[in-house]
Amino acid sequence: MSLVPPSHSPVTKGLRLPAVVGLIVVPLLLLTMALEIRREFDRGRELRAAVNHSYEERLQMQTVFSLIQDAETGQRGYVITGQKRFLEPYTHALGALGQERSRLRKLQESELEHPGADRAELAELDAIDAQIGAKLAYMRETIATRDTRGAVAARVMVGDGIGKQIMDDLRLRMGRMSSAETQALSERIVADAERTRATEHLTLTLFLSLALLLLGAFVLILLQGRGRQRLLKKVELNAARMTAIFDSAQDGLLTFNRSGTVESLNRAGQAMFGYGPIDTIGRDASMLFDIPQDGRLFLDRLGDGHDLREGLTREFLARRRDGSTFPAEVSLGRFDLASGAYVVAAVRDMSERRRIEQMKSEFVSTVSHELRTPLTSIAGSLGLLAGGAGGDLSERAGRLVGIAHANSQRLVRLINDILDIEKIESGQMTFAMEAMDVAELARGALDAMQGLAAELGVEMVLTAPEPLTVRGDADRLIQVLTNLLSNAAKFSPKGETVEISVSRREGGRARLSVQDRGPGVPESFRQRIFSKFAQADGSDTRRLGGTGLGLAICREIVERHGGRIFFDSPPGEGATFHVDLPLFDTDPSQASERRQILICEDDADAATVLSEMTAELGLDATVVGTLAAADAALREPIRYIAMLLDLRLPDGHGLDLLKRLRSRPETRSLPVLIVSGEAASPQSLDLLDWLQKPVDIERLRAGLANARRGELARLLVLHVEDDPDVRQIVATALCDHCDIIAADSLKSARRILRNSSPQLAILDVALGDGSGLDLLPDLRKPGRPPVPVIVFTAQSLDDGQLTDSVDAVLTKSRATLKELSERVQLLAGRALGEGAP
Secondary structure, eight states: OOSSOGGGSHHHHHTHHHHHIIIIIHHHHHHHHHHHHHHHHHHHHHHHHHHHHHHHHHHHHHHHHHHHHHHHHHHHHHHHHOOGGGGHHHHHHHHHHHHHHHHHHHHHHHHHTSTTOOTHHHHHHHHHHHHHHHHHHHHHHHHHHHHHHOHHHHHHHHTTSHHHHHHHHHHHHHHHHHHHHHHHHHHHHHHHHHHHHHHHHHHHHHHHHHHHHHHHHHHHHHHHHTTHHHHHHHHHHHHHHHHHHHHHOSSEEEEEETTSBEEEEOHHHHHHHTOOTTTSTTSBGGGTBOOOOSSSOHHHHHHTTSOGGGOEEEEEEEEOTTSOEEEEEEEEEEEEETTEEEEEEEEEEOHHHHHHHHHHHHHHHHHHHHHHHHHHHHHHHHHHHHTTTTOOOOHHHHHHHHHHHHHHHHHHHHHHHHHHHHHHHHTOOOOOOEEEEHHHHHHHHHHHTHHHHHHHTOEEEEEOOSOOEEEEOHHHHHHHHHHHHHHHHHHSOTTOEEEEEEEEETTTEEEEEEEOOSSOOOGGGGGGTTSTTOOSOOSTTOSSOOOSOHHHHHHHHHHHTTOEEEEEOOTTSOOEEEEEEEBOOOOTTTSSSOOEEEEEOSOHHHHHHHHHHHHHTTOEEEEEOSHHHHHHHHTSSOOEEEEEEOSEETTEEHHHHHHHHHHSGGGTTOOEEEEESSOOOOSOOOOSEEEESSOOHHHHHHHHHHHHHTOOOOEEEEEEOSOHHHHHHHHHHHTTTEEEEEESSHHHHHHHHHHOOOSEEEEOSEETTEEGGGGHHHHSOTTSOOOOEEEEESSOOOGGGOOTTOOEEEETTTSOHHHHHHHHHHHHHHHHHTTOO
16 A cells, blocks of 8 residues: 555646546536537427427317308308208307317417517407407397297398408408418527527537547647656655655554554564564454444544544554553554545554653652651641740740741742642642632732742832732642742842732732842743743753742642733843732622521421521521532532531432532531431541431530530540651640540551540551551441541542541641641541430
8 A cells, every 4th residue: 555645646746637628628518518409409399399389279270260160151051941950060169169269268378478479469369259259149149030030030130241241350360360370480490490500500619629628638648648657756766765764663653444454564563563564464453452342433433533634642552462462652643545544553662651650650659758758747846836836935046947947848849849740740739729818828928938038138028909809729829929939039139129919900800910120031931931840041050949840830720720820021121920810709798707507407497496506606597408509508608617417308318418518628627517317327427416306405506616616525536657756746736635646557556446446547658567548447347436537648649549438638748737637626526426326
């Protein structure tokens, strides 16, 4: 099979002019001649029809006149003899005359349907009909006179000449009409003869033109035939060149026809699959790839719904001759030849790439654990010291601890930049969305960067004329702002000012702008500034540090918030980076500090009782009766301190709603009390309590009071962690609410579980003797309440590694100790309520 489509060969191009002559001009001439001949035949048929019609019309006029004469003969015989037998011709003529007159009129009217017909003939026919009517009336009157007044009176009437005069007029009119018909026919015959001669001339001209064109095309083909061999040699050389390229390619190249039969395989493909030059020719593609067999045509299965003409890259499991398999990246493209549709496939063995990706994944996992764990200890310890956990610090010591804490957080962010790129590429970056003031966000980022600003000798100022609320992940957005502020400080000359401003923009947007006084963004760098590992100065001796990942991560974060990031950089005026975020509109009346509770109960009486109970605690209740209404209420900008949830509702089960709430960051920590006639479920649902109807009022009040105050009784917590520093800072962070039992291995954790009953467990995954997840069966033993579990690890876990026994997953260095404490307090409510009836 040639790899050069015939339609693109030089020989084909040289034959285009004769092809145009043969395919367009010649058929057009033949069609014109055929149409003219057909029109001539049509005119001949029309002429014959006109002759027949004229003859029939004249014959019909003669028939009508003869019948009148017969009627007159019978009438005269009867008048003279008085014998009835002489009336037979008269009677017969009267019977036939009506039909023949009608036929004559139809013939005349049909002639008028032709274009150019003379309507005066129809008026003449009307006059003839009137004469015939007068003649018939006269004959009836004569016969009646013979019958009533006798033969003499009748003969006198016949002899007055009136009847003869009517017949003479009738004969004269019919004669004129017949002559006119004959004259019209003669004129038409002459006109048709002239048109026939014109057609003959046109046909002859067309035949001569066709002959000349064919002769010219023939001469042109003869002239082109002299260069045919030369052109064919060029085509052969081109085909040989393409074949050489095909065989010398480093990737495996295959071609298939539309039915999936292998047409060719290059040398690289032969080496890749282990087949000889002709072993695969004519064989089905399934011998090389696992292509789904689902009843569709081969091209549809290969493209999986995509048009292969536009190109497509897919991954298949490829099969070698010895039966071994390997992952293959296959680039597919379709091309159409005269012999049908074909597919060319470029195959690349991905085994080495997969091995490298696995190494990268293992490296990232190692970095995640080996760096995040000690950094968690460092940052957490410094944070506790700054918060006063180690006692009051002097002003100087506090300032130094604050600087150390801020810079440890910067180091955490630097490591997270590397890990975030991996998450961005794998689509695993998550966000905890909540409403926040942009100005406060900017102020927090500014405070965090004061140490760097002082070190670089620049000043940072904030301009925020009005409060603007957006909805987003505060940590991620601060990550964006600190990156922009860091860049602005690095690129600003010493003594200059970096300005961060907050403003309202059209279209319901809040804009954060960071302006520096540096050299600006080079023109050559602008197109790739938001790309990974992009830096304006890529030399090894560049003055400023950085990984080149910051702006790429910033763009990803901002776009995930529904915003956009861009910059202005006039020559010589520095650079201003803008972050536009959609405003989050809140109703001021709902955004007040009044504490509210959501009650989801479809029974009106039960809802009323629950509302009155909550009112006694100073809470405003919002009552809904369906899951859909509850879901909609929780999406409103109202901060509910808790929700009372019934299970049997008109549009579904309450636990389904609860699972959805726990999957959303904004409602994951909402305290929920189940109020239902069903017994408590063993599922892990992060519940504050499960109240079975009829409700214990005191228990309901206690649960709502805990939700309102955020106060829980002290909790016995098992913390399994092999890093002693992390164990120490977690114990310090939770000491106000929990009693901590620490274990550094699976063995010691199981020994603790045999001798005590913790009400909550915090597990690390990577331990010296296994994974903390191996303890889940020990924490869910039959006959005892299930223990809520928080996984607190430096590793990123897939959904497949988790089970329903895990209540929360927090990542070290990503989640703060405050977030860990809040999650512990939330799960504590459920733990303390498990034993209730």
